[in-house]
Amino acid sequence: MKIAIDAMGGEYAPRAIVEGAVQASENIDAELILVGDESAIKKELGRYKKPSNISIYPASQVVQMHEAPTVAIRKKKDSSIVKAIKFAKGGEMIAVVTAGNTGAAVAASILNLRTLKGVARPAIAIPLPTMQGTSVLLDVGANVDCRPKHLFQFGVMGEIYAGYILKKRKPRIALLSIGEEESKGNELTKAAYKLFKSSPLNFIGNIEGTEVFSGKADVIVCDGFLGNIVLKVSESLGQTFKELLREEISKEIVAKIGAYFMGSAFKGLKKKTDYSEYGGAPLLGINGVCIIAHGASSAKAIKNAILVAEKFIDFEINKHITESISKYA
Amino acid sequence: MKIAIDAMGGEYAPRAIVEGAVQASENIDAELILVGDESAIKKELGRYKKPSNISIYPASQVVQMHEAPTVAIRKKKDSSIVKAIKFAKGGEMIAVVTAGNTGAAVAASILNLRTLKGVARPAIAIPLPTMQGTSVLLDVGANVDCRPKHLFQFGVMGEIYAGYILKKRKPRIALLSIGEEESKGNELTKAAYKLFKSSPLNFIGNIEGTEVFSGKADVIVCDGFLGNIVLKVSESLGQTFKELLREEISKEIVAKIGAYFMGSAFKGLKKKTDYSEYGGAPLLGINGVCIIAHGASSAKAIKNAILVAEKFIDFEINKHITESISKYA
Numbered sequence: 301m302k303i304a305i306d307a308m309g310g311e312y313a314p315r316a317i318v319e320g321a322v323q324a325s326e327n328i329d330a331e332l333i334l335v336g337d338e339s340a341i342k343k344e345l346g347r348y349k350k351p352s353n354i355s356i357y358p359a360s361q362v363v364q365m366h367e368a369p370t371v372a373i374r375k376k377k378d379s380s381i382v383k384a385i386k387f388a389k390g391g392e393m394i395a396v397v398t399a400g401n402t403g404a405a406v407a408a409s410i411l412n413l414r415t416l417k418g419v420a421r422p423a424i425a426i427p428l429p430t431m432q433g434t435s436v437l438l439d440v441g442a443n444v445d446c447r448p449k450h451l452f453q454f455g456v457m458g459e460i461y462a463g464y465i466l467k468k469r470k471p472r473i474a475l476l477s478i479g480e481e482e483s484k485g486n487e488l489t490k491a492a493y494k495l496f497k498s499s500p501l502n503f504i505g506n507i508e509g510t511e512v513f514s515g516k517a518d519v520i521v522c523d524g525f526l527g528n529i530v531l532k533v534s535e536s537l538g539q540t541f542k543e544l545l546r547e548e549i550s551k552e553i554v555a556k557i558g559a560y561f562m563g564s565a566f567k568g569l570k571k572k573t574d575y576s577e578y579g580g581a582p583l584l585g586i587n588g589v590c591i592i593a594h595g596a597s598s599a600k601a602i603k604n605a606i607l608v609a610e611k612f613i614d615f616e617i618n619k620h621i622t623e624s625i626s627k628y629a
Numbered sequence: 630m631k632i633a634i635d636a637m638g639g640e641y642a643p644r645a646i647v648e649g650a651v652q653a654s655e656n657i658d659a660e661l662i663l664v665g666d667e668s669a670i671k672k673e674l675g676r677y678k679k680p681s682n683i684s685i686y687p688a689s690q691v692v693q694m695h696e697a698p699t700v701a702i703r704k705k706k707d708s709s710i711v712k713a714i715k716f717a718k719g720g721e722m723i724a725v726v727t728a729g730n731t732g733a734a735v736a737a738s739i740l741n742l743r744t745l746k747g748v749a750r751p752a753i754a755i756p757l758p759t760m761q762g763t764s765v766l767l768d769v770g771a772n773v774d775c776r777p778k779h780l781f782q783f784g785v786m787g788e789i790y791a792g793y794i795l796k797k798r799k800p801r802i803a804l805l806s807i808g809e810e811e812s813k814g815n816e817l818t819k820a821a822y823k824l825f826k827s828s829p830l831n832f833i834g835n836i837e838g839t840e841v842f843s844g845k846a847d848v849i850v851c852d853g854f855l856g857n858i859v860l861k862v863s864e865s866l867g868q869t870f871k872e873l874l875r876e877e878i879s880k881e882i883v884a885k886i887g888a889y890f891m892g893s894a895f896k897g898l899k900k901k902t903d904y905s906e907y908g909g910a911p912l913l914g915i916n917g918v919c920i921i922a923h924g925a926s927s928a929k930a931i932k933n934a935i936l937v938a939e940k941f942i943d944f945e946i947n948k949h950i951t952e953s954i955s956k957y958a
Contacts, residue, residue, distance in 0.1 A: 331680065351949075363764065368810075398769050430869075431872065431873075441807065444807065444815045447814050476858060477854075478854055478857045478858060481697075485773070486854045508857075508858070509858040509859065509860065509863075509864075510861045510865040513862075513866060513869045514865070514869075525815045526840065529806075529838040529855065530838065531838065532838025533841050533861060533862060533863060534836050534866055535838075535839065536865055537842060537866050537867070538866070541867065543760065544760075587853055598829075
């Protein structure tokens, strides 16, 4: 098994990426290939006792976070993200992990790896912490304008993810909408509802925004426009909440003392809501394994994303997706 | 000035509604009319020294929160929500406040009050607490499938709201999308972007989900499907965050003591994030004033919604909306 890691992608690259790879190398039976600027990677690797299962694959360019994806992957053929994804073309036992430009990762994956047989559109599936464990939300940004069939396929792929990676039995699949009844929703979700309802999937109907973090559904399906906004609102709201609380704490010395005593509680909360605990978000539906990590990934987040990539290969997720898609077509 | 209040709508009706009306009556130069079950309202009013500017207008039926809106308003012509809205038909100096079934409030308002001249679709505008004061998000549920022109009109109406009610100078208007660039978004937002760009409005472009609570924009425009989900995710996330923190606090006695000392900070945070501080959400674009309060409205929330209704009449919001809509048509 080989995992190609985009060493130059992400806010804290290459340092956090290399550190994460070193951490993962101890817990994984795979060859880890760091793709990117050879001397920069070597310098970072010099900080550790280099594990024997880590090697370097040079790439001279870097796609920046705010570059237009399709232009960037066309112009920067020797970028770490493009070369890592092309490397993963080599076969079923190779995965790629990147914390770089998400749009570029999606575009380069579709272009180089293609979609799985029967899959119309790939989807980014993000694990979400909920009141009852972890659920998965998809798509969070690979497809902006979707058709009902796309949403249905996202549900099929999400079920495989929830079953094998999150270890859910008969994952409960729901559509994200504005009311529980079949009649509630927009044109897209109402048509998708019909497809789900007439399938043998464990479809529990619509859920509202209030239920996204409740754990009521294991797989939450929506188009990539909505999913991306929901994800970003959620992330920023946690941040806003913390900042407002910090502001209030700073107003009174008594509150400061209280916050000190609450240290362990804040740490526990952080652990539960910290994305880096959850590994990366797979791009489901491509003929390969591409795990997209958060742009602000820490070493721990990268380590966890690498371990998720390993599971994807181990559990033959793509084989199961292809089977399900052909069964429900 | 008269304000008709749906005394039977909302989780804590009629008690919280009547209490809120009594609280508002002391701060307002308007006649407050409680619409609903006469004996129930009288019983509640009996708990206070009845102010002279409160009266009762009987209605025998109640539309429940989960009834299908269009069916309910057709069948329950003598419901408090329908009668309160019909009462508001009487002229420009009458407003209505309801914490009842939102869909029923929207449907009954459109049916009985009609839209303002030139307005294609009304929109529910919700004030949002941000890091820099208050912004407004619209539509949050009146229109599910929108066309570009609808979004543009929401921006025009939101500008009036932000200018007169939130007292913003040259309100900054933004589209909620998945990237800042003009090329980012779905078909709907990309077409709406063009309309905003070529208008004289203070359009600042797209904002992402991360910026909803940052205060970067004063007016955030989206379709009612997206807006409703964003609103509900945000509400529930605050709740989830609090529950997770409470769970962590309960694990250790030291953390419990800390939380006790932090009481004032938690209170400050609650005040900043408490929807009841912000009054209700107006249904903009109808030929009348309808303020929709949260279904779980407390007396304070109702009081604030009544005070918002007063401002709507005082500032002649509908006159300004009609002028703007005709100017930009």
